[in-house]
Amino acid sequence: MLRVEGLHAWYGESHVLHGVDLEVPAGEIVTLVGRNGMGKTTTLRCIMGLHAAKQGRILLDGRDITRLAPQQIARLGVGWVQDDRGIYSRLTVLEHLRLPPVVGPAGQPWSLERIFETFPILKERAAAPGSKLSGGEQQILAVARVLRMGARLLLMDEPTEGLAPILVRRVAEILDDIKAHGLTVLLVEQNLRFATMVADRHYLIVNGRTVNTLSNREAARQEQELLAYLGV
Numbered sequence: 559m560l561r562v563e564g565l566h567a568w569y570g571e572s573h574v575l576h577g578v579d580l581e582v583p584a585g586e587i588v589t590l591v592g593r594n595g596m597g598k599t600t601t602l603r604c605i606m607g608l609h610a611a612k613q614g615r616i617l618l619d620g621r622d623i624t625r626l627a628p629q630q631i632a633r634l635g636v637g638w639v640q641d642d643r644g645i646y647s648r649l650t651v652l653e654h655l656r657l658p659p660v661v662g663p664a665g666q667p668w669s670l671e672r673i674f675e676t677f678p679i680l681k682e683r684a685a686a687p688g689s690k691l692s693g694g695e696q697q698i699l700a701v702a703r704v705l706r707m708g709a710r711l712l713l714m715d716e717p718t719e720g721l722a723p724i725l726v727r728r729v730a731e732i733l734d735d736i737k738a739h740g741l742t743v744l745l746v747e748q749n750l751r752f753a754t755m756v757a758d759r760h761y762l763i764v765n766g767r768t769v770n771t772l773s774n775r776e777a778a779r780q781e782q783e784l785l786a787y788l789g790v
Contacts, residue, residue: 559584559711559742560605565614567600567766574600575612576766580744582711587733587743589753592763593788598746599641601763602713605744606638607631618711635666637709641716643700647689651680654688654699658707667708676735677702694725701732705741712736712743718752730755750785754778 560582567575575597582588590598603609605616607628616624623631632638646654652670660667674681677698683691691699697717704712718726726749733743733756747753753760760777762770762784777784 559619560744561615561617562601562605563615563617565601565604565612565616567597567604567609567612569600569611574766575604578614578763578766578768580761580768580771582742582744584742585737585740586758587737587745587756589745589747589757589760590763590768591747591750591753591760591784591788594748596763597766598748598763599715600766602638602715602744602746605631606636606713608638632707632709635708635710637704637707637712639700639704639712639714639717641719643696645688645691645696645699648687650685650687651691651699652684654703655680655706658703660706660708666710668702668705670706673702673706676739677732692725693721694728697721697725697729698732701736705736710741712741714743715746716748717745718747718749726752748788750777750781750788754781 562578562580565575565578578597578601590601592598600609604612607626615622618634618636623634649657655670655673679695679698680702683695717729721729730752745757754774754777757774759774760772761768
């Protein structure tokens with residue numbers, strides 16, 4: 559579904575990505591793992607069209623989307639779940655789910671009924687404002703919001719950051735749910751143990767370059783040395 563070839567990116571004169579290559583097959587969860595500052599979030603921002611200073615190619619179902627604007631990429635069915643979740647404090651859960659437009663014919667927008675069936679906590683909290691949701695509930699809402707838009711490829715940035723272990727397990731269950739519904743995920747994650755709970759394959763990024771690809775079995779087998787490298 560998604561292919562990134564020789565991706566380079568800059569912030570001003572700072573060269574931060576030095577050749578990122580990765581593939582995300584349809585229906586898989588793929589993680590991009592690495593220490594902080596290695597270029598993981600920048601890679602997602604480039605794919606989503608949020609960062610313009612880049613070279614290389616980004617292909618979605620074989621179509622070159624490298625120079626498209628974020629709204630054009632969203633209409634092709636790509637959803638962005640940012641690391642701060644982007645929840646509006648004064649809007650209720652229901653208002654968050656009614657706010658986003660349904661995008662392009664490529665997407666398969668989820669109805670409110672389907673969202674509430676998959677994530678019953680959102681139905682229970684439908685009248686609650688964003689400021690009253692726990693971190694885990696906000697993460698669920700952030701995912702549900704892009705499903706409501708019709709996203710079929712989710713770009714998720716550090717979904718477990720700042721969450722208690724019990725909520726990390728809940729996020730893993732959410733990812734299992736959406737994968738079971740046929741969606742595809744590119745996940746940026748520093749928590750290797752979480753990554754191996756949910757993903758099919760992993761790309762290791764070092765100094766803005768993808769240096770290794772590991773199956774989930776290989777990552778689990780090399781967990782200790784990867785943890786030592788990640789400094790976790």
